[in-house]
Amino acid sequence: MGRKTVVVVEGEDASPEAMRPSVGLLQKLGAEIEWLTPPVGERGIEERGSAFPDEAREAIDASDATFFGSTSGPSAAALMYLRWGRRTYANLRPARFLPGYRSPLARPEGIDFAIVRENLEDLYLGVEGPIEDLEPIRPRSRTARRPVTDLGPGAYALKLITEAGSERIARFSFELARARKARGGPGRVTCATKHNMLPESDGLFRKVTHRVALDYPDIELQSFIVDDFAHRMILAPHELDVVVTPNLYGDILSDAAAALVGGLGLAASGCYGEDYAYFESAHGTAPDIAGRNVINPTATLLSAAMMLEYLGLVSLAEALVAGIERIYREGRILTPDQGGQATTQAFCDELLRQIEQG
Numbered sequence: 001m002g003r004k005t006v007v008v009v010e011g012e013d014a015s016p017e018a019m020r021p022s023v024g025l026l027q028k029l030g031a032e033i034e035w036l037t038p039p040v041g042e043r044g045i046e047e048r049g050s051a052f053p054d055e056a057r058e059a060i061d062a063s064d065a066t067f068f069g070s071t072s073g074p075s076a077a078a079l080m081y082l083r084w085g086r087r088t089y090a091n092l093r094p095a096r097f098l099p100g101y102r103s104p105l106a107r108p109e110g111i112d113f114a115i116v117r118e119n120l121e122d123l124y125l126g127v128e129g130p131i132e133d134l135e136p137i138r139p140r141s142r143t144a145r146r147p148v149t150d151l152g153p154g155a156y157a158l159k160l161i162t163e164a165g166s167e168r169i170a171r172f173s174f175e176l177a178r179a180r181k182a183r184g185g186p187g188r189v190t191c192a193t194k195h196n197m198l199p200e201s202d203g204l205f206r207k208v209t210h211r212v213a214l215d216y217p218d219i220e221l222q223s224f225i226v227d228d229f230a231h232r233m234i235l236a237p238h239e240l241d242v243v244v245t246p247n248l249y250g251d252i253l254s255d256a257a258a259a260l261v262g263g264l265g266l267a268a269s270g271c272y273g274e275d276y277a278y279f280e281s282a283h284g285t286a287p288d289i290a291g292r293n294v295i296n297p298t299a300t301l302l303s304a305a306m307m308l309e310y311l312g313l314v315s316l317a318e319a320l321v322a323g324i325e326r327i328y329r330e331g332r333i334l335t336p337d338q339g340g341q342a343t344t345q346a347f348c349d350e351l352l353r354q355i356e357q358g
């Protein structure tokens with residue numbers, strides 16, 4: 001297996017403070033990766049007059065994956081390309097409790113599920129505008145029973161769900177449930193939609209998921225209205241395995257799932273397409289703690305572990321996760337969000353020590 005190539009985009013605010021020591025750690029561990037850092041965001045503007053110059057796009061196209069920090073603006077063009085340009089349609093956000101995480105639950109032990117969020121459709125296609133623009137077609141509200149253009153000045157946003165998009169995210173979820181079952185998981189997919197209020201759009205997503213389920217008789221399918229699901233996710237998170245849901249609900253629910261196990265600083269994420277994937281923590285840029293070297297790098301490092309697995313560097317991925325598990329079990333070197341006083345760098349140094357000790 002040849003050396004893999006990974007593009008690194010550090011992102012903004014506190015994000016580089018988690019990204020730099022994480023990449024540094026992987027380098028020290030001898031990861032068989034060539035790291036590319038094309039000019040993106042502020043650096044792109046300074047050096048090339050563009051936040052996302054052609055050379056950055058070409059670097060992404062020539063690479064095996066991108067490791068992305070969070071963005072609050074300047075790097076967003078790269079993110080849009082990684083998502084819609086590279087068609088990374090499946091956003092996988094695991095919620096797995098590790099002993100030592102500061103969960104608000106009394107019994108979080110054993111929580112281990114994964115939210116699969118459709119990543120390209122739904123309201124995130126960004127079709128919005130003033131209601132008056134709808135005048136030529138005067139769409140009629142099923143619930144208000146009149147044309148929406150009669151409602152007065154305001155704005156609309158279009159929710160789009162396609163059959164093909166629903167099919168591929170459903171297949172991704174069932175394949176994931178099957179892979180998890182092979183490792184001891186229960187083999188269950190839970191579909192969360194608002195099909196009662198949105199029978200056409202969410203109804204289609206649900207219908208396609210049920211149809212795909214027929215190809216996976218070894219996997220159980222459950223289906224809930226998303227508000228009922230949110231309630232169940234808090235009350236009975238241990239029963240969940242793989243959750244499949246349209247874009248917006250997945251975005252919101254995965255932050256809530258992160259809170260269940262211990263917070264955003266622990267929430268990893270990977271976005272997968274047919275021929276490309278990028279990895280970033282699920283959290284934002286944490287601007288309120290920027291410049292203090294206290295951002296928890298766990299979410300970034302667990303995202304890196306997902307990337308290593310995707311690249312086929314499985315034993316390094318496992319070593320990274322095992323090292324993180326040990327750090328939390330011992331509970332000595334933790335960042336402030338988890339009740340400790342360690343800096344980001346100290347956490348990464350300790351992780352290196354743990355992994356080198358094996």
Ligand code: ATP
Pocket residue numbers: 070071072264265266282283284285286287288289294295296297298299337
């Ligand atoms: P976005 O809109 O991009 O999600 P946001 O500001 O709404 O950004 P975050 O940047 O995720 O959300 O931050 C929410 C809160 O969680 C902030 O108080 C932030 O400091 C905290 N936070 C997020 N990530 C981490 C982390 N890795 N370590 C410590 N605290 C974090």
